[in-house]
């Protein structure tokens with residue numbers, strides 16, 4: 001198949017509400033050193049894209065200004081230096097921008113084969129969540145078999161991934177979500193306990209569930225008044241991994257329990273990391289997680305798909321938080 005010179009993509013006209021996302025046309029990107037060019041069949045929508053659209057999460061230097069952090073599609077061109085892939089391979093990739101488009105470049109180390117058993121739509125929902133959860137829960141958070149983890153935002157793309165991986169790697173999973181329907185979806189994915197945080201105080205519930213011991217690890221994307229409550233939920237030597245702030249990041253906190261209980265408070269962002277660092281995470285995913293897809297043990301919950309032209313509708317839905325799992329742009333729609 002020949003590669004056109006122009007493609008459809010989404011442009012962020014200016015920082016603002018979802019309608020600043022507009023359908024646009026532009027040149028198909030040229031393949032850079034160490035990159036593959038992917039004909040995008042589907043692209044994942046992620047909360048960081050919403051923050052970028054609002055003007056609160058600028059692309060790192062050198063990244064495409066087109067939004068979109070993950071794609072699935074077919075390799076149609078590649079730099080001569082790339083090994084391990086061929087033209088025509090069906091892949092999914094983590095990118096630092098450029099996903100909401102018909103064609104997207106990806107550094108080869110961030111490209112993975114489409115996991116066995118997944119459709120291209122499902123595969124587009126894998127990279128951002130799996131790279132993020134792997135590095136924050138297992139590498140940074142050091143989750144071990146037999147430990148207990150509290151995962152906030154259990155019905156989010158990140159949450160649905162973290163629940164399944166933590167469960168499959170032998171942890172007891174407690175999660176929070178904003179409705180009974182969402183809690184049930186989390187239980188269906190392997191969570192042992194799901195707390196509807198709108199009806200119940202999650203810190204009190206965690207104490208009850210753990211008989212006062214607390215949890216070993218917390219994955220949090222909320223911040224604000226969750227910070228002190230999270231600290232109160234941690235067991236001796238517990239770890240809090242902060243991956244976002246849906247509430248403000250600034251809050252006055254009492255650090256005494258951090259000292260007394262020898263706690264670790266950490267966090268990270270994925271996007272600004274180097275290709276080498278992301279490639280190392282990809283290697284871990286390929287070795288430790290891709291076989292779980294092959295075994296049929298992991299599901300990608302796709303809540304809804306949208307045409308590329310309707311990226312604004314996808315963002316509106318994401319901000320409403322009605323979704324359970326992933327929102328995906330389908331370039332064939």
Ligand SMILES: NC(=O)c1ccc[n+]([C@@H]2O[C@H](COP(=O)([O-])OP(=O)(O)OC[C@H]3O[C@@H](n4cnc5c(N)ncnc54)[C@H](OP(=O)(O)O)[C@@H]3O)[C@@H](O)[C@H]2O)c1
Pocket residue numbers: 045046047048128132153154155156157158159176177178179182221222242243244245246247268269270271318321323325
């Ligand atoms: N650090 C990193 O490298 C990194 C990478 C990717 C994503 N992230 C972050 O991870 C989070 C999840 O991303 P995603 O793409 O999976 O987003 P998502 O699917 O939109 O999930 C966000 C969820 O958070 C819950 N929520 C929203 N506001 C809340 C609040 N004030 N208090 C408690 N819960 C709230 C909502 O569910 P409820 O109905 O349950 O409230 C919503 O479903 C985002 O904050 C994103 O920025 C971080």
